[in-house]
Amino acid sequence: MNHVIPAEVITPAVLIDVDILDRNIDRMASNMLNRGLQLRPHVKTHKTLEIARKQLAAGAVGITVATIGEAEVFAADGVNDIFIAYPLWVEAPHAERLRALAAKCRLAVGVDSAESATAMGRRLGADAGSVEVLIEVDSGHHRSGVLPEEVVDVARAASSAGLNVAGVFTFPGHSYKPGMPTGAASNENEALGRAAAALTSAGFEVRTISGGSTPTALISGETMASELRPGVYVFGDAQQLELERCTWDDVALTVAATVVSRHEAAGGNVRRVVVDAGSKILGSDRPDWATGFARLPEYPEARVTALSEHHATVVWPDSSELPALGTRLRVIPNHVCLAMNLVDEVTVVRDGSVVDTWSVAARGRNN
Amino acid sequence: MNHVIPAEVITPAVLIDVDILDRNIDRMASNMLNRGLQLRPHVKTHKTLEIARKQLAAGAVGITVATIGEAEVFAADGVNDIFIAYPLWVEAPHAERLRALAAKCRLAVGVDSAESATAMGRRLGADAGSVEVLIEVDSGHHRSGVLPEEVVDVARAASSAGLNVAGVFTFPGHSYKPGMPTGAASNENEALGRAAAALTSAGFEVRTISGGSTPTALISGETMASELRPGVYVFGDAQQLELERCTWDDVALTVAATVVSRHEAAGGNVRRVVVDAGSKILGSDRPDWATGFARLPEYPEARVTALSEHHATVVWPDSSELPALGTRLRVIPNHVCLAMNLVDEVTVVRDGSVVDTWSVAARGRNN
Structure with missing residues (x-):
């Protein structure tokens, strides 16, 4: 990827x-x-x-x-x-x-x-x-x-x-x-x-x-x-990854997100960042066996420990430097079917460049 | 209600x-x-x-x-x-x-x-x-x-x-x-x-x-x-109900659903129905303290024990007759902000009659 x-x-x-x-x-x-x-x-x-x-x-x-x-x-x-x-x-x-x-x-x-x-x-x-x-x-x-x-x-x-x-x-x-x-x-x-x-x-x-x-x-x-x-x-997703039904390299859908809040460990709080992709774009499926609400392909040790509508709280591994504010990261949703159903269109990329935009034509067709 | x-x-x-x-x-x-x-x-x-x-x-x-x-x-x-x-x-x-x-x-x-x-x-x-x-x-x-x-x-x-x-x-x-x-x-x-x-x-x-x-x-x-x-x-929602922050009578938003599958207890399976409202209309937020994925206002003892994209599995109380196939029920989502973000429009009712349709104008506006 x-x-x-x-x-x-x-x-x-x-x-x-x-x-x-x-x-x-x-x-x-x-x-x-x-x-x-x-x-x-x-x-x-x-x-x-x-x-x-x-x-x-x-x-x-x-x-x-x-x-x-x-x-x-x-x-x-x-x-x-x-x-x-x-x-x-x-x-x-x-x-x-x-x-x-x-x-x-x-x-x-x-x-x-x-x-x-x-x-x-x-x-x-x-x-x-x-x-x-x-x-x-x-x-x-x-x-x-x-x-x-x-x-x-x-x-x-x-x-x-x-x-x-x-x-x-x-x-x-x-x-x-x-x-x-x-x-x-x-x-x-x-x-x-x-x-x-x-x-x-x-x-x-x-x-x-x-x-x-x-x-x-x-x-x-x-x-x-x-x-x-x-x-x-x-697409693959974080559930399939954790079920070992796909590899990181098989994941075709990610949510692009930005670090908007950053907290070095202090006063008993955990070392974490908040990114701007929450349950309204990732979906909030979280089976009890999943290690979190999503995964980060660039930081396999990071864990999304909480999800609000527009915030994902990412507990950062000690082995890696906390990313700067404004850093853009990719996030893999737990359940990709829900993520697709939250957006009207998706950005199609190849080798890091935008090549197309597709409409999610049947989004929301619940009946 | x-x-x-x-x-x-x-x-x-x-x-x-x-x-x-x-x-x-x-x-x-x-x-x-x-x-x-x-x-x-x-x-x-x-x-x-x-x-x-x-x-x-x-x-x-x-x-x-x-x-x-x-x-x-x-x-x-x-x-x-x-x-x-x-x-x-x-x-x-x-x-x-x-x-x-x-x-x-x-x-x-x-x-x-x-x-x-x-x-x-x-x-x-x-x-x-x-x-x-x-x-x-x-x-x-x-x-x-x-x-x-x-x-x-x-x-x-x-x-x-x-x-x-x-x-x-x-x-x-x-x-x-x-x-x-x-x-x-x-x-x-x-x-x-x-x-x-x-x-x-x-x-x-x-x-x-x-x-x-x-x-x-x-x-x-x-x-x-x-x-x-x-x-x-x-609106209120099932989370607010279970937090005792609203009563059943305060719940203004429900998802209308139909019983599509019905299973009387047999062979070790639980007595349950499946209704056609799943995570793609209810949302799938489920805090660990919640008693299920949604609530049914007409059947407070019923519990939504599993949620797929288009199925809610409802374990039925022994005290009440299992509803017939085709029965229409109201379902209260756990987290109403997610439910609204899944639909392009909502049906406005008063005294059991439709009085209007509203567009969810800012649906999906994640950025």
Whole structure:
């Protein structure tokens, strides 16, 4: 990573190192291709048309989104194969929007109960068959999704409601913890295998078996999945660093920040600086295993111990001189999907120079 | 609080109960007036022109903002007295923007070191005298700010640099913890008193002594402050509820959400629902003393135990029936300033009906 912050950047600002981004996109695409897997990246991470275009050009079969609103933004840009990986509850306004999407692209949506499937089919009416559904399986994250043996009931309800049952999906979110990715990948694999087998036994043709996630996607070995949906891999972030799922050199997104307050140790206070990137640009996700609220690539020993809306408090290592006021530093957010969702545009850099500005086109599309 | 979610609202969405908002604004304004204090509300909480106008109409002397960008949005709407309560590091582009602001309104900014004051004065050049500065004092939060006895050095540097030294300010951020507000208010008072006395002794005219914060502002008693800068009081949030700084009936901002996934206890899993409001609309601040990531006003015993970008996992109390799929619920975010900064507009309701839509005009203005 080139740590230079171009002079014209006013901090705080999100910077994307485009060469690192391209390398991350290519690495995941090659890995999937070599393993005979389809790649359907989750674009909620970046919400940016330019990046989705790069992913599709590198071989992605389509994209994954979290909301109907995100699907609309990418479909309007010509993406023709979209999976809304979310257990939608469909009322009349959602049905109308799903119909419009299905007229533009191949559309799949998630469902995790017979009741939701029935409601979705009823609302879509004669158009139900134009929407594929994937049944969500709980592979250990215990958020949404049914147990593998329960998928058949949901599939039967979906089918009775006129929906086009295409297969199963899961998100092994319990992979987001040190020591967990390998076990979570194995849970995911087992759950997908059992769910797909149950559907097949019940007479369904299982065309899609869809798995997560950046922490698990590059764990090689046999997988039951036909496609994977990693998102964060395009940028990396401090969580992935601390999970050892990426290296410092893989981090494509940083927040440029300035030292605005500086405190040498005195009177019992810790030796610290405050930089002008707070929770309103970094996001405030902080799992209990994380070492702080963000990381500094130039100072791996520094720790962000507190985050306010516009202040990050950085406890400085004794081994290194406290930076001067006005020093510009790069900061790696804990969870990059939240950082991207806080800004309307990002500055694209290469070798320390600004080469472009991209709009975060689907920012804030929560519904 | 009227818990009805108007039928036309698509979830997730931010709702503002305007009657509660108005009551909160009036209560704080009356309290300040009765105590002879000036109110300068922090508008980073709402970033919304309509709400700032209400605060000014109720008697606020001006507003507080966190960034130059926020100041620009409100100055363009005609606000004529603005304090940027942040220790700014001023380079040439900031100086140009500060000059433009000072030409439109009475402008004060924060500073917390002699070096920052000198840099600010140098960059502002002949216009330095048009900007008031308040020296930031650390009253116990240990973020930015100097110790009370250190303000004189900063004030002398500011004065030598041509800046107009107006007084001191502090933010007692350590009030955000159960049992802390009263002690923090007392720390704030003592620190402001010592800092103001030091400045006066050094020959400075102290015109402004500015304190925080929603948890401390309504703690009555003598205060050294001439003005207070609470922000969150307009809405309340789950943090203020759990700090007992507001009641359920004072909460003016909620996120409308829908139950999308439902899990009766089985196989060791907890009895839970998932609603469609996640960290991309609630924000993910979660202090270690908070009981969860959000609260549900209709179900005070329910707890939001996990938050993903578009899912809140709600562990349901045994005493209450698990809500049906499709049920619409209101959710109170932990930290309302982050929730407002995630949406481009909010739905204004009264007695369960939509009465307006407001743009979050200064959303994302991080610099």
